Amino acid sequence: MSKNRNIIEGRILSFDKSPFSKDFDLSSLKIDKKRIFIIDGIIESIEPVNFINPEFQDIEIIDYGDHLISAGFVDAHVHYPQTAIIASWGKRLIDWLNTYTFPEEMRFSNLNYASEIAARYIDFSLSNGTTTMASYCTIHPESVDAFFKSAAVKNMCVVGGKTCMDRNAPGDLCDSAKSAYDDSKALLQKWHHKGRAHYAITPRFSPTSTPDQLLALGSLWSEFPECLMQTHLSEQVDEIDWVRKLFPKARDYLDTYETFGLLGERGVYGHAIHLEAREIDRLSEVGASLIHCPTSNTFIGSGLFNMEDLTSRSLKVGLASDIGGGSSFSMLRTMAVAYEVAQLRGLALHPSQLMWLATQGSAKALHLDNQIGNIAPGMAADLVVLDLSSTPTISQRSARANDVWEELFPTIMMGDDRAIAATYVAGKKI
Ligand code: GUN
Ligand code: ZN
Numbered sequence: 001m002s003k004n005r006n007i008i009e010g011r012i013l014s015f016d017k018s019p020f021s022k023d024f025d026l027s028s029l030k031i032d033k034k035r036i037f038i039i040d041g042i043i044e045s046i047e048p049v050n051f052i053n054p055e056f057q058d059i060e061i062i063d064y065g066d067h068l069i070s071a072g073f074v075d076a077h078v079h080y081p082q083t084a085i086i087a088s089w090g091k092r093l094i095d096w097l098n099t100y101t102f103p104e105e106m107r108f109s110n111l112n113y114a115s116e117i118a119a120r121y122i123d124f125s126l127s128n129g130t131t132t133m134a135s136y137c138t139i140h141p142e143s144v145d146a147f148f149k150s151a152a153v154k155n156m157c158v159v160g161g162k163t164c165m166d167r168n169a170p171g172d173l174c175d176s177a178k179s180a181y182d183d184s185k186a187l188l189q190k191w192h193h194k195g196r197a198h199y200a201i202t203p204r205f206s207p208t209s210t211p212d213q214l215l216a217l218g219s220l221w222s223e224f225p226e227c228l229m230q231t232h233l234s235e236q237v238d239e240i241d242w243v244r245k246l247f248p249k250a251r252d253y254l255d256t257y258e259t260f261g262l263l264g265e266r267g268v269y270g271h272a273i274h275l276e277a278r279e280i281d282r283l284s285e286v287g288a289s290l291i292h293c294p295t296s297n298t299f300i301g302s303g304l305f306n307m308e309d310l311t312s313r314s315l316k317v318g319l320a321s322d323i324g325g326g327s328s329f330s331m332l333r334t335m336a337v338a339y340e341v342a343q344l345r346g347l348a349l350h351p352s353q354l355m356w357l358a359t360q361g362s363a364k365a366l367h368l369d370n371q372i373g374n375i376a377p378g379m380a381a382d383l384v385v386l387d388l389s390s391t392p393t394i395s396q397r398s399a400r401a402n403d404v405w406e407e408l409f410p411t412i413m414m415g416d417d418r419a420i421a422a423t424y425v426a427g428k429k430i
Contacts, residue, residue: 009035010064014375019352020311031404038381041426071374072131072382073331074362075321077270077291080121080135082324093236108138114146122150126430128330129384129420134159139175144187148197155426161202166213177212205232206256218261228266235271236302254279273303289316289365294337296322308347318365319357331358332415351405381427390419
């Protein structure tokens with residue numbers, strides 16, 4: 001069969017090393033105009049612009065001029081079912097869940113509704129340059145099918161899982177320890193590694209699971225250790241107090257997961273703001289993943305993630321919108337708020353660090369960095385093309401730039417979907 005070939009060129013941002021590593025040298029990060037050769041959705045090579053590859057004869061070169069081509073954004077923690085309730089006013093976490101989230105999630109027992117919102121969510125994400133996300137679905141298996149099917153239509157690499165809850169939620173939104181185990185296992189067997197889909201075992205958070213349910217899901221994870229397990233951890237102070245009351249024997253919040261087999265290297269813990277020293281030590285010992293959700297943490301009033309400390313440990317740190325607690329589908333906006341949150345803690349994140357978090361950092365946190373999150377031979381051609389002068393306010397600032405980072409930073413701080421000149425999934429322009 002003939003192979004699908006494409007060539008695109010522009011200024012390429014790729015990483016050999018994390019800009020958070022101690023010996024990182026910014027001058028080693030070259031952003032030159034280059035040509036990317038793609039075969040069947042996989043990057044074949046990255047070459048100088050005058051390079052001619054005889055295997056690609058007669059293939060049109062798509063030249064993006066001075067636009068910046070990056071790996072597509074990886075949003076490492078979202079709730080696609082909350083798409084329609086984004087920007088809901090005036091509540092903090094537990095009230096926000098009860099007032100806005102749970103009533104909306106109840107609607108996902110209907111496959112048609114779930115499919116409509118999943119398709120809408122995927123479209124919003126792609127138009128913002130996000131090519132991979134890890135999404136919580138609802139307790140309904142239909143919501144999981146809808147998510148993976150909508151992503152498969154676009155051939156996207158995604159992570160998803162049935163959210164499990166068997167207490168402290170409306171009756172219609174509760175499963176049980178047994179049905180959570182059975183349904184999660186059936187969905188995992190149906191979707192994990194089907195095309196570009198990855199299943200994540202998904203207890204919502206310990207307040208909405210009984211010890212029996214946490215134990216059942218811990219046992220499922222031990223049967224399928226190659227899967228990710230995603231949940232929430234230490235997002236809000238009131239939530240932590242509640243966890244203490246619900247689990248009086250636990251040493252801390254993390255212990256409510258560890259006791260039931262839900263702590264591990266493939267554990268992906270969202271928010272992780274108010275961590276105690278023991279929790280950070282244990283998470284580091286196992287090499288877990290923490291996901292920073294800055295727009296959500298400011299919007300719901302949760303707190304300021306400690307980027308400086310947590311990136312200095314043996315942890316993987318990713319970045320996420322946390323739709324619909326987060327207030328934007330854009331990973332540019334998410335990077336902007338990550339910058340502002342770090343500033344409030346006395347740290348100025350460099351644009352290279354922000355871009356790394358939104359691509360390779362998140363891909364590593366999801367254990368997908370062998371496929372996505374960077375521009376390199378063998379990686380999927382999931383790409384975002386950024387116009388660094390997408391609006392008058394941005395272009396008048398970037399015109400003054402002395403280097404590419406200064407040119408990029410106004411787009412990070414002020415950019416939105418107008419900055420997305422193109423999104424590619426597996427080599428195909430969407
Ligand atoms: N904690 C438990 N569930 C949720 C959720 O849906 N969103 C956020 N931000 N935090 C949670
Ligand atoms: Zn969340």
